[in-house]
Amino acid sequence: MNAESRYTRVRGLLTHARVRGEGPPLVIIPGLGCASWMYTRVARELARARTVYAYxxxxxxxxxxxxxxxxxxxxxxDHLAAWLAESGLGRVPLLGHSLGGEVVFDLAARYxxxxSAAIACAPTGIPENPSVREQLLRLLLDLPRERPGLFLPALAAYTRSGPARMLRLAQDQSQHDTGPLLPHVLAPTxxxxxxxDPVIQAWTLEAICAAIPDATVREIPGGTHALTDSFPRTVARYTLDFLREVGA
Incomplete structure (x- = not known):
């Protein structure tokens, strides 16, 4: 199932998404410095039942x-909200990976x-905001556990994003207090x-569940931080089952 590149002008910027599949829409929000091509494996699985936009x-x-x-x-x-409006997608389920999970929660609370539903896959920075140094150390611990085939696509993505942009966004995690926003996340989660996953601490998920009491949690045994790449079928199965259950 081939993907199609679509460009939408949002606030003067051509914004890209890789689109594949048929059916109700679902949008993938990438992690820090990541790019749409890093989510090909999970997008293919999700596209069996959905039109998937890797943003x-x-x-x-x-x-x-x-x-x-x-x-x-x-x-x-704010840019994601504007892109959704310009793309005519309306109210849709969003799957955010890593930092993308924080963006999804921010969007669900403020927009x-x-x-229609929030799926957070290995979400970082919520509600803990470790220092940039600690985040890097955790990511280095995770690196040997990931699929070797992800390394080159990830390197290309990080090079495209650039260290300055990634550093600014990582530093903003210490200022972006999502904790007060979480109780305002009313979408099924x-x-x-x-x-x-050495990046995510167990108590982080517990704190999110305390703030969003109706959130559903699924553990993936052996899952690394890049769950969407290492366990794409499992992530897709849990996601699609959940969306059917909540009617999103």
């Missing part, structure tokens, strides 16, 4: 960007009309957690 934020993947922008996670969220 590239400004300055990521094949989306245009501006120097010094976006500077904040809220900036990422609830855009989100699914949390996906890998048991071998």
């Amino acid at each position: 590239d934020p400004p300055g990521h993947g094949r989306s245009a960007g501006r120097p010094g922008s976006p500077r904040t996670i809220e900036g990422l969220t 609830p009309g855009h989100v 699914l949390l996906l957690d890998g048991t071998h």
Whole structure:
């Protein structure tokens, strides 16, 4: 099932998404510095039942960007909300990976009309906001556990995004306090957690569930931080089952 590149002009920037499949829409929001092509494996699985949009934020993947922008996670969220409106997608389920999970929660709280369901896969920064140094150490621990075939696509994505943009967004995690926003996430919520993920601490998921009491949690045994790449079928199965259950 081939993917099609679609470009939408949002606030003067050509914004890219890789689209594949048929059926109701679902949008994938990438992690820090990541690009749409890093989510091909999970997008193929999800596309068996959905039209999947793998979205590239400004300055990521094949989306245009501006120097010094976006500077904040809220900036990422605002652009995503504008892109959803310009693309005519309306109210849709969103699957956010890593930092993308934080963006999805921010969007669900501040732009609830855009989100029919929130799926957060290995979400970072919520509600803990570790230092950039600690985040890097955790990612280094995770690196040997990931599929070797992900390394080159990830390197291409990080090179495209650039260290300056990634550093700004990572630093903003310490300023972006999502904790007060979480109780305002009213959309049905699914949390996906890998048991071998050194980036995510177990108590982080517990704190999210305390803030969003109706959230559903699914653990993936042996799952690494890049769950969408290492366990694409399992992530897709849990996601599609959840969306059927909540009617999203």
